[in-house]
Amino acid sequence: MFGLYIHIPFCRRKCSYCDFNSYAGMEDFHVSYVDALVKEIKFNPSYPGGLREVISIYLGGGTPTFLHHSLLERVLCACHDGFILSPEAEISIEANPETLDGETLRFLKRMGFNRLSIGIQSLNDRLLRILGRGHTVEEAVEALLIARKVGFENVNVDLIFGIPTESLGDWMRTLQRVIDLEPTHISTYPLEIYPGTEMERRILRGELEEVGEDEQADMYLLARDLLTLHGFEHYEISNFTRDGYRCRHNLLYWENDDYLGFGAGAHSHLGNIRFCNLSDPLQYVGEIKKRRSARIRRDELTREMLLSETMFLNLRLLEGVDPKRFGEKFGLLPQDVYGEKLRDLAQKGLVNFGERPKLTEKGLLLANYVFSEFL
Amino acid sequence: MIDPQYIRNFSIVAHIDHGKSTLADRLLEFTYTLSRGKMVEQFLDMMDLERERGVTIKAKAVRLLYDAEDGKRYVLNLIDTPGHVDFTYEVSRSLAACEGVLLVVDAVQGVEAQTIANALLATENGLEIIPVLNKIDLPSADPERVKREIEEGLGIDAREALLVSAKTGEGVKEVLETIVDKIPQPSGDLKSPLRALIFDSYYDPYRGVIVFVRMVDGVIKAGMQIRTMATSQLAEVEEVGIFRPKMELTSELSAGEVGYLITGIRDIAQTQVGDTITDARNPAETRLSGYREPKPMVFCGLYPVDGGEYENLREALVKLKLNDPSFIYEPETSHALGFGFRCGFLGLFHMEIVKERLEREYDLELVVTAPNVACRVVGKDGLSFFVRNPSDFPSPGRAQKIEEPYVSAVILTPPDFIGAVMELCQERRGEFKDMKYLSENRVEIHYHLPLGEILLDFFNQLKSRTRGYGSLDYEHIGYRESDLVKLDILIGGQPVDAFSCTVDRDKAYSRGRSLVDRLKGVIPRQLFEVPVQAAIGSKVIARETIKARRKDVLAKCYGGDVTRKRKLLERQKMGRKRMKQIGKVEIPQEAFLAVLRVDEKR
DSSP: OEEEEEEEOEESSOOTTOOSSOEESOGGGHHHHHHHHHHHHHHOTTSOGGGSEEEEEEEEESOGGGSOHHHHHHHHHHHHHHSEEEEEEEEEEEEOGGGOOHHHHHHHHHHTOOEEEEEEEOSOHHHHHHHTOSSOHHHHHHHHHHHHHHTOOEEEEEEEEOOTTOOHHHHHHHHHHHHHTOOSEEEEEEOOOOTTSHHHHHHHTTSSOOOOHHHHHHHHHHHHHHHHHTTOEEEETTEEESTTOOOHHHHHHHTTOOEEEESTTOEEEETTEEEEEOSOHHHHHHHHHTTOOOEEEEEEOOHHHHHHHHHHHHTTBTTOOOHHHHHHHHSSOHHHHHHHHHHHHHHTTSEEESSSEEEOHHHHHTHHHHHHTTO | OOOGGGEEEEEEEESTTSSHHHHHHHHHHHTTSSOTTTOOSSTTOOSHHHHHHTSOOSOOEEEEEEEOTTSOEEEEEEEOOOOSGGGHHHHHHHHTTOSEEEEEEETTTOOOHHHHHHHHHHHHTTOEEEEEEEOTTSTTOOHHHHHHHHHHHHOOOOTTOEEOBTTTTBTHHHHHHHHHHHSOOOOOOSSSOOEEEEEEEEEETTTEEEEEEEEEESEEETTOEEEETTTOOEEEEEEEEEESSSEEEESEEETTOEEEEEESOOOGGGSOTTOEEEESSSOOSSOOOOOOOOOOOEEEEEEESSGGGHHHHHHHHHHHHHHOTTOEEEEEEETTTEEEEEEEESSHHHHHHHHHHHHHHSOOOEEEOOOEEOEEEEETTSOEEEEOSGGGSOOTTSEEEEEEEEEEEEEEEOGGGHHHHHHHHHHTTOEEEEEEEEETTEEEEEEEEEHHHHHTTHHHHHHHHTTTOOEEEEEEEEEEEOOEEEEEEEETTEEOGGGOEEEEGGGHHHHHHHHHHHHHHHSOOBSSOEEEEEEETTEEEEEEEEOBOOOOOOOOOGGGOHHHHHHHHHHHHHHHHTSEEETTEEEOHHHHHHTTOOOOOO
16 A cells, blocks of 8 residues: 655746745746656656555646646556556645636546645735735635536645734634635645745845744644634644545655655655655656666665654644554554653643553644654 | 074064964065965964964964075074964063064054054063054055054154065065064074973874974984973973974074974973973073963853763863963863863953864864953952852852952044943943044053953944944953942743853843843743843842743645655754753753843943
């Protein structure tokens, strides 16, 4: 059981806060990139054979829906050719509202995508402009409604909170409107200011002011309260779902399971091996064209690393570390390995140390502190 | 053996940035000691740190061969001196090895505080002073004005001052001729028993201690048994030589010469700079004068961030002490910081350099406590003692009298900033002594100030209030009674001894307030609320609260990039490790430095 991650590093424009591996203005390059991607997926020499079923395919970016339909089709076909797909596989694609018209959505549906993740980010036009997004509130809402009409049942909405100038009231209004739109899944991430981004420059120049730690914490708790009140299950630090539509792909990450990544900068994890591809799309394509591997790093994980990573990834889930799965993997229980740590964190009020170690509400907000304790 | 008649020993002294190193380079070049192609810029500044800071720390000696107009070949020994107020002592050692100095003065800037201090030192040592006006190539150079400043400010005849541009090389030949003409040949007796002055030393990990000497009497060569006269160390000379500017072996060094020697000595403490070396089998009767005990005036605690590094810190201090005999250290323990050392320095700048060298050359992470002066306390019983650490300061009412060291400070500034300078000195409890015009645009202001007031940010303030034109020099003038109190800082309710300081009673409130504000700004939020308080005795005079940390969570595990996530978490953990854990509170190193700056809100 494992998943495939496919990276599409292209966007129509670069958002002001974005430091992802994505580029605007490379439209002429889409075809060669997909050529390479297809080659990598089909002929990847060292993937562990068609022995196991793929339970998830995730097209992320960038903006995968920015690619021409025919290119998306080729990518997905390559996956079908190269791997055995479970009939229940979750097939996700990320999209920005401005790329989602009725035709595209119908196409995606036809292609077999069964989960759509829309980067709505905020339902406030002022804040969307600050983020440098290429769509309005109206377009975002429209995209979601059409998706529903076309037959996408499982739709995720990505939201960002703590955008410069955003008040708690602004955030509450965004949340309420999103709740009214009834997505099955919501991801809410606090805005982080990354070095080298336009957003950082504007903050350094004093044009924008970062939202403070306390305000961001309040926003987080508001989202948690409001969404759970409206029937969402808070199942991961930043993720909520209705009707059991947990994101199966992301669960692979959080449960420290296996996944193979394709495309520029894509990461893979198989057992105790981790590797990733060249992140520059041009270099990536260059290597694949020369029939070489685009992989640049291969780490063999020690047992210690596996243990600590399992802890800090599992703890992102609100149900915490599953002692049974942990035991199967390591032959020990979490408290056998981290008893003292867990007791100390419990004393600080950050972790519930029952049979399943998990974060407390305070711990959710201070998760990094907790995680770093396991390193 | 060189006839002393053809030897000239000299130093170059100057205010910082007046072009001392550049002139030295030109002299080397002109005498073919170093060719331009081979020239590492400003060769004499050997250490990285010096180059970065643009100042010299260690004195070095280089031999130049000069064929003078009179047709004779002269040996000119250039002894380089440090250029900062904290190193007056090192300058004095180097000067003791010379017969004359080039007093370099920037022809644009004119006489500065260190120009005066250096000229005085040279005069005290009975040296021939050759005024050199540098940077005459600059359009704004005003040699006539600067000559007047030299004559009025220093009382030195500047009519024949040399006009030089070390940058272009103009006037360099005249400098060399004047050295030959004006500077007296070294005195000393070849036939007397060996006496050599140690004016500097250097620890080389491969060769051991390299000692720079000025030969006064007699001859020294490899194989001789020598003895240091003050510390009575016996050793055998392994090698003697000179720097040209690379090390060059010679068969011997004789009276009047300057060079280096290497002995079996590897232990730092055995070669006291300023000491006299003599022949163990035929010793001289008296030691040379010209050495004065370095007196550390500024103290601070140095603690390893990681307590396990204590032993490494100790070893590093031992090694540094060889290259820098003017600082002292002794073990101490702090309730907050654990085991460390109380160190004494010549000044604040000196302290900064030592700290940086420890961190850079010995890869140590250090916590430095706020610097303080040594106070003299007369107890109720009438007995007096020195307090070097504010934590040892007597509690209120337990002392009869408290005295603190004072300095006599000379500040030079353009007249526009007289007001600003006087205001600064008044704020720092200065006592105005005197003021005189050196020229229409240069004023010398004289104050007596508590040394403790100069420690904290005085020099930066002077620079900023005089737009960089002000310069400062000072000398110690002894102890005076003061109304000092100990200001304690409590973090999370616990006094942190490393933050304690002594302050003038009238300033305790404002200082306490500014310290508390600063600490609030640099101590990151913790998992719980942390009060920061300033107190005198048991009375709290200022308080701030650091709120509990509320949010610390990573965004998306993007595309399964666990490596990146792991790195971020590791960095965070390292960041915490680098902090000093005091009680339950993690305090970053910056907090200890933040205490060094005083807010002057005006």
